[in-house]
Amino acid sequence: MKRRLSITIPSCLALVASLLAVPATGQDVTASGGRPFMADVSHWGRWVTLLGAGAFIAVAASNSATAGAAFDDLEALCTADPTACELVETPDGNQVYADPLAEQTYQDYAQYQSRAQSFLVAGQLTLVVSGGMFLIDLLYKDDEPKNIPYTPFEVYSTPRELGLSLRF
Secondary structure, three states, X not given: OHHHHHHHHHHHHHHHHHHHHOXXXXXXXXXXXXXXXXXXXXXXXXXXXXXXXXXXXXXXXXXXXXXXXXXXXXXXXXXXXXXXXXXEEOOOOOEEEOOXXXXXXXXXXXXXXXXXXXXXXXXXXXXXXXXXXXXXXHHOOOOOOOOOOOXXXXXXXXXXXXEXXXXX
């Protein structure tokens, strides 16, 4: 359930972002500055999703390291006592280790490896969403002239005016 949820949420976010980026004909989804709402959201949301992608990937790396340690423990157990790593078949047809400690170590390895894969996929999808937000922000960038910082003069323009003001 968690695996499907971690994959589904970024996919839904990407779908919503793509639907909001391109308005339907006759639909007004612009914010007060004339840019689409999604362009304003993506301007700051891209950093949040990029941070989320980094967090997902960091958790995936941590789970992968834990899985690697569990696998090393299983190898050490099998090297020390090869009979502990004999496989037996259960009545339902599955194969398990005869030694309960070896079986538990293998289950730990499998669980952490599965978590690492799920978090890695979630991180990759979130990274794709972040990249989409970077593209949306690039497409709808603000082309207004920028003022020179630390100057008391400010140049402004509107459709009917062009002016210069002095701040003091």
